[in-house]
Amino acid sequence: MSELTTRIATTDDMDSVYRLTHDAFVGAGLTPATKSGQLIHFPELDNMPKTKVIVAEVNGRIVGTNSITFDGPAGLHTDKFFPEETQSIRDEGRNLASSWRVAVDPSFRNQLKVIRSIFKQTFAVADAYNLECCLFTFYEKHEKIYQKLINARSLCKKSYSNEFYTDKTQVLMRVDIEDFLGTAWQT
Numbered sequence: 001m002s003e004l005t006t007r008i009a010t011t012d013d014m015d016s017v018y019r020l021t022h023d024a025f026v027g028a029g030l031t032p033a034t035k036s037g038q039l040i041h042f043p044e045l046d047n048m049p050k051t052k053v054i055v056a057e058v059n060g061r062i063v064g065t066n067s068i069t070f071d072g073p074a075g076l077h078t079d080k081f082f083p084e085e086t087q088s089i090r091d092e093g094r095n096l097a098s099s100w101r102v103a104v105d106p107s108f109r110n111q112l113k114v115i116r117s118i119f120k121q122t123f124a125v126a127d128a129y130n131l132e133c134c135l136f137t138f139y140e141k142h143e144k145i146y147q148k149l150i151n152a153r154s155l156c157k158k159s160y161s162n163e164f165y166t167d168k169t170q171v172l173m174r175v176d177i178e179d180f181l182g183t184a185w186q187t
Contacts (some may be wrong), residue, residue: 002059004113006121009053009065014046016062017053017101024103030139030168041101042077045069053101054121056114063105064114066122070129071096078135082172085156086135089174094132102138119150126177133176140169151179 009017018038025031025039045051050072056064069076071090076098078086090096099122108114126134138146146152152173159169 004056004058004063004117006054006056006117008125009055009062013053013055013062017055017065017103020062020065020105021101021103024106024109027106027109042080044074045077045100048072048074050074052125054118054125056104056117056121058108063108064118065101065103066099066118067101068097068099068122068125068134070131071098076135078137078172081137081158081170082135082156085172089133089135092133094176095130096133096135097126097129097131098135098137100137102136115149123150123177131177133174136173136175137170138173140171143171143173146173150175 015038018040021041022031022034022037022039026033031039040046045067046053048069051067051069054066054068055062076086076096077100078098086098102115102118104114104118123134136146136152138152140157143154147154152175155172155174157169157171
């Protein structure tokens with residue numbers, strides 16, 4: 001693999017992020033293909049200053065992405081699927097965020113270096129904003145991977161259908177920043 005870099009996405013990157021998300025989710029069998037070739041999960045969160053979109057690039061091509069939204073008046077993506085659980089964690093009084101839209105180009109999916117770089121950058125951003133707790137929703141089939149990869153703890157599961165998915169089981173997962181930063185994985 002050529003040099004891998006990660007950075008915060010610009011507005012100009014978002015079409016590529018949406019196409020990558022579409023291709024990754026379709027390729028994993030999580031959603032059907034769309035005519036537009038784009039998958040835009042939470043457009044209301046994309047243009048907020050409290051959302052940072054991370055991209056990983058190889059030779060100037062975006063091959064991975066993840067988004068992190070810090071809690072505020074617009075809420076978090078987890079409020080849509082796990083409202084009671086999200087509120088319960090919010091009530092702990094910790095600086096809270098949610099991470100969403102994890103996608104890796106299918107041709108790079110077997111290269112752990114890409115996903116590691118995305119999460120390393122995500123948690124660097126979280127640390128810079130004094131984040132204490134981050135919530136994630138992952139598909140059930142990915143649960144064990146993220147337990148190992150980022151020390152995520154599973155909180156609960158729900159199946160749902162919406163305009164993108166039919167009967168997909170999501171797992172609400174939690175990472176307390178102190179459980180991630182400083183681990184051997186970070187080095």
